[in-house]
Amino acid sequence: MRRESLINVLLAAGLLGFPLWAYVMNEPFLITLSTRVAILALAGVGLNIALGLGGLVSLGHAAFFGIGGYAMGILASHAQSYAPLMESPFLIEGTKSMPIIWLVAIIASGLAALMIGGLSLRTSGVYFIMITLAFGQMFFYFSISWPAYGGEDGLSIYVRNGFPGLNTLDPIQFFLICYVLLVAVLFFANRLAQSPFGLALNAARQNAMRVETVGITPYQLRLTGFVISGMITGLAGALFADLNRFVSPSMFSWQTSGEIMIFVILGGTARLFGPVAGAAVFIALEHILGGLSEFWHIYLGVLLLGIVLFARGGIIGTLAGHEVRHD
């Protein structure tokens, strides 16, 4: 087994084992922390497809995270108030069903990614970064000025949404839902990276012109990758909102985009389990250092600086040694 595969197995086992241990020790807060890791890692896995595989430095992924969150918030709030979402030309009611909410979140964020990617991928480099950032901020300010769904104060959902056959209010059961989704998406991301599409996207990151000379359009490749990436991040947003039973404009903020990017860079760009390692370290630092000082981000900044300067493959890349394959 390759060293990186072994690290991945250990990480997956650790992320499952820690909350199970917390369950045995009756520590629900630690289970919730693990759930946060699983959800934020999922958002990172989404961004990693665009950033790691496609080389697309998107500072607007919070838009998809927020859209997923608001998809959950809007559907659940209407179900909570028994007020239909729309009455004409046809009736659409809210729902408390997680699978339906996930589907809506994935579709809505995918459509947004298609629109944002369709425009922003016509540019590259710093212009791409700025356009994605601008789109993210547009969604942020739109959500602030949307009083129907809480405006600046956000939207509270009093009861967690349901999943057939499970008690989602039980922290360990909700964690297992998020964990299974994370593992399923990691499996998908792995297959995607090894598929002809993923390889071509990777090749386009290395040299777009060379890819064109073998008959592939980098724009279409990147747009497809960006949409898939947005859909996964949207799903993470819906789960995050369900975890907190609260959505707010902060989900759309550029700081959220930055944090998702930090998970990826910290763990290892283009590494399958990079976002898992990154999210776990981020949450651990937030929990441990956050208790010591409210300025804990300073320590995170130092760590990130160290990773960027001395360990370009991130945590996974450093542990896997010579197997770093991302430039």
Added chain:
Amino acid sequence: MSLLSLEHVTASYGASQALFDVSLQVGAGEVVALMGRNGMGKTTTIKTILHMVSATAGKVTFDGHDLRNLPSHKIARLGIGLVPEGRRCFPNLSVEENLIAAARAGHWDLARVSQLFPRLGERSTQSAASLSGGEQQMLAIGRALMTNPRLLILDEATEGLAPIVRQEIWSAIAMLKHETGLAILVVDKSLKELRQIADQAVILQRGTTVWQDKMVNLTAETTDRYLGI
């Protein structure tokens, strides 16, 4: 009718004109050698065919399609496979991944490319960056073949390689000509091998076609005059 045809093509890099009057034809199943001293416009001609450099005048057609208004990827999809100068594989992908990334349905697949270049089959999981120069060149040819082209363009495919590896590459090109009937436009400085393999020859001088005929008609006087050989 020619598969590829360039008629009185001119092209520029910004204000600097590189091609002044290039004409050449490649028929189906034909091997054409594009020759000339360094800086005479051979690579620019290839870039113009693939619209990596825009032709400012003249006609560039492939199988009846005007290539001047098509983007590079559409030109490649019409059936032109390029082996660029300097190999240029995707270094972070393995040998097999490099080939799969370019693959389109047709005669050429992983098994056939490995048959043509057994070394690639042996190193299928190795990263392209770790290959020797000769192996990278084989990979570049394999990658172009995986697009299942009707015309293969080889730009300095044997440049800088050890004699034994060059021989392997020339043998593979000969096999492509005789067993698959692929049309090939080859840029190279190895006159001896070109004489053995090419049906036609085109010589460029200062961005202009100065000689175009059957390879058998290429005399020592002509090569001395235009190529300095």
